[in-house]
Amino acid sequence: MKRHLISAADLSRGDALLILDTAEELASLADRPIKKLPTLRGRTVVNLFFEDSTRTRISFEAAAKRLSADVINFSAKGSSVAKGESLKDTALTLEAMGADAVVIRHSASGAAHRLAGWVRGSVVNAGDGTHEHPTQALLDAFTIRRKLRAASGRGAGLDGIRVTIVGDVLHSRVARSNVLLLSTLGAEVTLAAPPTLLPLAVDTWPCAVSYDLDTALPKSDVVMMLRVQQERMTDAYFPSVREYSRRYGLDTARMARLPDHAIVLHPGPMNRGVEIAAEVADSARSMIVEQVANGVTTRMAVLYLLLGGTEFPEVAS
Amino acid sequence: MGATGYPVAGRDGLAVLDADEIRRALTRIAHEILERTHGGDEVVLLGIPTRGVPLARRLAARIGEFEGLEVPCGSLDVTMHRDDLRLRPARALGRTDLPPSGVDGKTVVLVDDVLYSGRTVRAALDALTDLGRPRAVQLAVLVDRGHRELPIRADYVGKNLPTSQREVVHVLLAEVDAQDAVMISDEGQPS
């Protein structure tokens, strides 16, 4: 595995399976009386969150603590320019504190890349602007595998599983990471969205595209709903929330048209009633709660594989 | 060891135990376990991956044959508790599979193929502590090759094998390596 986890493209199929298999072994930790392993004792993991995200930060914090690592939470709201201290200065401060790993969430695409050039530890991208969110894709893949390939055991990929990702792909880091990771693991990915919410060059991505959700649903084993921000309406990406919901929302009628075994995922937070109906979010098909639990396990696997062995040799940048 | 195939006695090392000797050793260990645990009372066998696991299953099968007793059997991966993690890139984890009856109040017999420095067993004891509170912990190994670095000893030993630290001990088991044998070769590296 590479020293940093910045993009899902950093992971080969072998790397991704190693993470999923490791997570599978770590999953039983949650049922034990002592939910702790000594493996990362003495290592320092810094959560560098420039965007508010209690859910993801807590997930990483839990993952690091379960491996006995020390966790430092660094909340730096606002852009570097607005704040006064630059991202580079923040990075140098973390270096001085001796961070073994920095988990960064930032509103600017590429922030994780830039940080990796300034710190010696491992950088884990917890979401940079509209670029990527690789650990989200990993926990999504883990959730899908557990549910749909439970019998296969270790080393199983997602070959042949049909995943439909619905929503604002253009602005979604979750979509970018998932398209890359799911196709690396052998899944067949389809994006369903209005043309305005798809990147211009989406035909170069390893997935199919559909403007019509209803034709895609009966052929889906997994439906992943993306959050749609109401602000997109003022930028004329779609005429109204009502029309968006009508054409691309997962309501109970659409859910009924899914194959019996199909599951529903959502990275959260949800806009109940916009992209996903409340009844769907609370239904038996919905894996939303499992996704959260699997987030801790998957992130434990990532931290273990990045920090649990030798320090990475200094790579000339 | 050959690049692609399994090791071959003579070419790849000196054979010190053949399949029959292994079989007899395991039979003897099974009987010893029964003697020292009042007939296998509350015993749980936990094999340390990789090859400790098939050994534990074979012991459980023999105990079943001799006494008609079904001994719970499982595996205990020790990777996360090792003291040498920082010396190599992060390792893939083995399976930890506890039998449904758990380990609280049980006599846990750890099973491994080779006892050497004792560090693996130390890690296993730590891992076990986080899983529950056994009444007692015992250790069964197929081969004890000496050179202990910690105050650890085995309760049941298949064969004592004096070795030098330059030698490598290969334990081959049919479930993993398509044959049963124990070989020693001189590879000039600590194993």
Next chain:
Amino acid sequence: MTAWLIKGAVIAGPGGHGVTDVLLADGTITAIGAGLSDAGAQVLDAAGLIALPGLVDLHTHLREPGREDAETVETGTRAAALGGFTAVHAMANTEPVADTAGVVEQVWRLGRAAGHCDVQPVGAVTVGLGGTRLAELGTMADSAARVRVFSDDGRCVADPLLMRRALEYVKAFDGVIAQHAQDPRLTEGAQLNEGEISGRLGLAGWPAVAEEAIIARDCLLAAHVGSALHVCHVSTAGSAEIIRWAKSKGWPVTAEVTPHHLLLTDEVAVGYDPVFKVNPPLRTAADVAELRRALADGTIDCVATDHAPHPVEAKETEWSEAAFGMTGLETALRVVQQAMVDTGLLDWPGVADRMSVRPARIGRLTGHGMPLAEGGPANLTLYDPAAPAEAVSPVGASKSRNTPFAGMALPGRVVATFLHGTPTVLDGKLA
């Protein structure tokens, strides 16, 4: 003033003199020929060097007044001289904006005082670059700075009515409007060329159509009112095609291209290093190929650097926070050699035309851009195309370090620059 005898240079320009000597005295080229006498003159051995008329840059940002942390007229003109330039047009987006006679005269005087190259100020088209009211174009034209080129560069004159008025108004004094073509509504928050790379990197796209649509509109306006339009930093194949069409109709349209758009594509942005962030953005390989062809066939009239210095903190940050712009004065000629001459697309007389003759003509600049001839002004550049390719250092005469070519090996070397008969650069260093 010392007379200079340049011995054994090859003159790049019409007339084809071959290897010859050039005598400079009292600011004029007094003689060109073989075996000239060196009596009373300092001799410069120019064996193997090409003599070009002093380069003229139609598009430079000297940042003074207001952003002296990035560049001053002094440091910027030093960089220009080292790049072989004898005249630069200083863009108006300073602080305060150069929209009055007062500011343009200040810049003009600073240029004269520094003395490294002639500084011709560009006046803003609209007050404060606000795009709503015409600036006092006539007064700036009549000032000591004698402004002829007007541009809101940095911003687009987006209002079609205002652009029409500006084009019409400058006819009175033979002015030219230089448009920064960028439809503001199509490029709100844009960071990088809209394409495969921007989609992958999650950066808001700057579509080619936002440039091409404005250029098409402005060409039609210029034709309609019969006034001169100059298009700044053309960056797309589509833009070049539109300009070719406009010229085929005989319309008064000229255009420039930057060195970086002749060499770099948006692929370089994958590491998110903001040194590659520029406006208009780097585009695709197909765009680069078409821009080279257009410069070669004269559809694009000239190379203009759009030298845009920025302090370190404006570039050492996340991409979306970083300033747009690249420096370019010191590397321009070397990049043009790599992209155009070494690829066989343009010869040295062609370079003289695109980097001196035409920009001076478009800028209505007297005393520059004249082919080297007896009696002409002694503004010339001596260049060694055979100098071993060396990696570009980010540290140069410019105050700023934001060159996209840092670490890249480029051929050639500017050996000497003469401004009105006096050397500003000798042996590749400031004289």
